[in-house]
Amino acid sequence: MTARTSSLTVSALMLALALLLGACSNSESPSGQASSSPAQTGSESGSGESPSSSPSSGPSEEAAPEAAFPRTIHAANGDVTIEKQPQRVAVVHWGYNDSILPFDLNSVALALPFTEKQSVLRTDAYKPYVDRLDELAIVGENTAVNLEALLAYAPDVIIAGNAINKDIVDSLTKIATTVVLDEEKTDVWGDWPSVVTEFGRILGQEETAAGFIADFRANVETAKEKLASIEGSVAFVQIRAKEAWLQGTNYLPTYYEGMGLKAPESSEMEEGAQLSLEGLSQLDPDYLFLGQFNVSDPSLPALSDEWTQSGVWSTLKAVQNDRVYNIDGQLALGYGPLGHSYGVQAILAALSP
Known part of the structure; x- marks a missing residue:
């Protein structure tokens, strides 16, 4: 990518900046936190977009x-x-x-x-x-x-x-x-x-x-049609350094409703919840997608690394049947169109018969 030279001269830029910052000091503080979203407790972001619904007309x-x-x-x-x-x-x-x-x-x-x-x-x-x-x-x-x-x-x-x-x-x-x-x-x-x-x-x-x-x-x-023969439950779990979160069906309608995937039976499946390894063993899905948040920066820790060292991990059906899939959690379990597009293709690639 090439850098474009600003139309402002250095002196004009500095003058404008001084006037701006002098008029609105302390206005730069964050107004939202990446670790929490309005859409779901315990998740960084929500993604309730439904592929079957018409887009909102918005403010215009x-x-x-x-x-x-x-x-x-x-x-x-x-x-x-x-x-x-x-x-x-x-x-x-x-x-x-x-x-x-x-x-x-x-x-x-x-x-x-x-x-x-x-x-x-x-x-x-x-x-x-x-x-x-x-x-x-x-x-x-x-x-x-x-x-x-x-x-x-x-x-x-x-x-x-x-x-x-x-x-x-x-x-x-x-x-x-x-x-x-x-x-x-x-x-x-x-x-x-x-x-x-x-x-x-x-x-x-x-x-x-x-x-x-x-x-x-x-x-x-198209993905829904290709996965129509998939049987068994599918769970999506967001993995952080020391926490994991079950992603609910209300949070991921594109994958559940849109792609026709079946959710595990649980009272927490609609809204999702924080999840321990023991909780995951009770859920025991047939297919398990781990949304990792350290894909872009592998130096960050992931709780799933600890899980795989536990004897409980080896009892999961998805583990025993080699149906555990690591995906980029920032993208697939996010809220935007590029992330969802990645998620659809990643799930299709993993589950295609």
């Missing part, structure tokens, strides 16, 4: 014609007019990263839920989207937005969320035109198509948004 009342500008977006921070089609787009809600990359853009700035080293930016699932960018700027890590880096990036438009970014909205609007999405109406945690649809309106790329969503749903349906 009616989409303007493709690429017609100026256009007005009805957002959580009022009516926002975008004068020209955005070319440099900054996304400061760490949950929206998956949803911006499918669009036809040359320059994107992102705030990350973790460090860049631990992020999924270099994974095979992200590679086709990242490689086609001329510029990818990081303007925040561990959910904290770096206003200085954002100002230096000089975005045409900033996209934010009214909950995650509530403490810095005033600061953002001083940097560039800012569209703040209502996170209840455009719910990335449970309905990423609503976010992708709204991004299409903001960017003047409605057809790109609709095409991506349609392709995703078609792929899920």
Whole structure:
């Protein structure tokens, strides 16, 4: 990726930065935590998107014609007019990263839920989207937005969320035109198509948004047909350093409802719950997917390494029948379209007869 020289001169940049930071000191603190999401207790992120449901219309009342500008977006921070089609787009809600990359853009700035080293930016699932960018700027890590880096990036438009970014909205609007999405109406945690649809309106790329969503749903349906002969229960467990979380059916409708997979019988299967090895042995699924969160950074520990040393582990049906599959938990058990696309393909590859 090539770096693009900012249109600001050094002196102008420093002056602008001094004025901005002087006016909004301490506004850079994180407004959301990567270790907890609104969608599920004990999980970093939610993913209640259902492939059979139509995407939400989002905050805009009616989409303007493709690429017609100026256009007005009805957002959580009022009516926002975008004068020209955005070319440099900054996304400061760490949950929206998956949803911006499918669009036809040359320059994107992102705030990350973790460090860049631990992020999924270099994974095979992200590679086709990242490689086609001329510029990818990081303007925040561990959910904290770096206003200085954002100002230096000089975005045409900033996209934010009214909950995650509530403490810095005033600061953002001083940097560039800012569209703040209502996170209840455009719910990335449970309905990423609503976010992708709204991004299409903001960017003047409605057809790109609709095409991506349609392709995703078609792929899920194809996967369901190919796995129709699978018998037995399938469980997804998020693995962290010292904790594990059973992912509920309400949290993973794309895989259970969309792909037709059968969940183990348990009172905790709908919402999911923190899980011990003993709890997993009681669940005893026929197929077990371990969503590892150290794939991008293998130096991080994983609780499953301890599990495999236990005699209880060897009693599991999935272990005895060689039906345990490690997948990237940040992607497959996340909440965005690229992560879900990876998950569908990873599950299909593992379970295909």
